[in-house]
Amino acid sequence: MEQTTGNRVVILGGSFAGLYCAQVLHDTARKSAIPKPKITVLDRNNFVLFATFLPEVLSNQVNPLTVVPAIRRVTGQRDIDFRQTEIQGVDFDKKLVHTETGDFEYDTLVIALGGATNFYGNQNAERYSFPFKTLADGLRLRNHVIDCLERANQSKNAADRRRLLTFVQAGAGCSGLELMTELEAFLHHVCGRVYRNINYYRDVRLILAEGLPRVLASLPELASQAGLAKLAKKGIEVSLNTFVTDVGPGWVELGKGERIETETLIWAAGVKANPMTAQFPFEKDRIGRIKVDEYNRVLGQENIYAIGDVAHFIGEDGVPLAQTAQVAVQQGPALARNLIASWEGKLMRPFRFHYRGDLVSIGNLDAVCTPFGWNIFGLSGWLLFKWVYFSKMPVMQNRFRLLSDWILYFLQGPIVSRLDEFGSERTVIGKPKEPNA
């Protein structure tokens, strides 16, 4: 067991919420007269997944390593102890975190374990579809799309080709639209040019099923309409008020029984809390998020806090805050400042979320953006999207990589090589995933 003395803060999860919390906690504590806390960050990955650019990994606008800035680039410059390890559970009575590499004692615990794909109990969707939440998800889907192209390019059978080149996606929220339009951009680029037997307009079919009455449902109506119009212009078929009801080997069923022959169902239909929260004896909402008060303190607890996607925080309008990085990067630092304030004997300040709008890229050179209530669509929106997220990339090294990736992509187009080690066969429709895969 790791034995230390003093004020031990253990942060579970080193992504947007956890890492930003650790960083501000360290930097603010340095300027304070209080004894310095011992900050430990635990995460199974030694990187932060900058998920905004995950759709661009699919289209190869950016390389996989570019979207995963190393946690040590942030913690290494500070007195923050980062451990790459799998968290297995927490003994709240003994104030111990159990991990695969040992136990960690804490005085203050920050839970920032994020979310997971929500299949809403649809077991076939979980078994056969491609989720899009982790880097491995992104690479697996990319490999699968390339497999479909390779097979379709060789096929003499028009029906087979059509099935292989029909891509169905559930979910048309912000990341769903980014994903589908990056897929469209990629296919548009390589069909005919790299895969010479495939005619994009003749063979490729892209279908977006959304259960709500509009795409980009969290954005204002005007932005939604603009998004829908842009999808139509790209030839993407959109079915609103339509759920994916079932999926099996080689087919997907939409709405009230429309059956589509396809090898690919992409699942971008929802997020829930990290399943580990099921072990925690706290009050939770229906998607497993831990209920917290206005200071992000877990209800009924003294020194346990939850932030980011794993927390159920009621906003000023009475609605729980969305699971976005925009929330996570505000909650992490706010909690850090409150912890320092409480150790200094001062009052904590209730967390207020400042919504700054949404930036949604719609494939190459197009976007729907609503910064601070403004509507900026098209090329200027796309430039804004690129600039804002470029500047939000937490590590300078990765910013330079982003720039060079974008330049090379626009000069040379995408690379269609598969990254074999991530496979794709486990999730190809017709070959179900292994248990726990």
Ligand SMILES: Cc1cc2nc3c(=O)[nH]c(=O)nc-3n(C[C@H](O)[C@H](O)[C@H](O)COP(=O)(O)OP(=O)(O)OC[C@H]3O[C@@H](n4cnc5c(N)ncnc54)[C@H](O)[C@@H]3O)c2cc1C
């Ligand atoms: C494709 C995509 C695009 C997105 N685009 C945007 C966008 O443009 N703007 C925006 O605001 N939001 C966006 N989001 C949402 C955003 O990524 C999340 O809201 C944000 O990452 C939440 O941060 P978090 O720190 O709360 O959780 P996470 O980022 O999920 O981090 C949780 C951390 O906990 C670690 N962890 C979990 N379980 C364990 C365990 N048992 N042991 C060890 N470590 C563990 C994980 O490795 C991870 O590092 C996007 C999401 C996706 C999937």
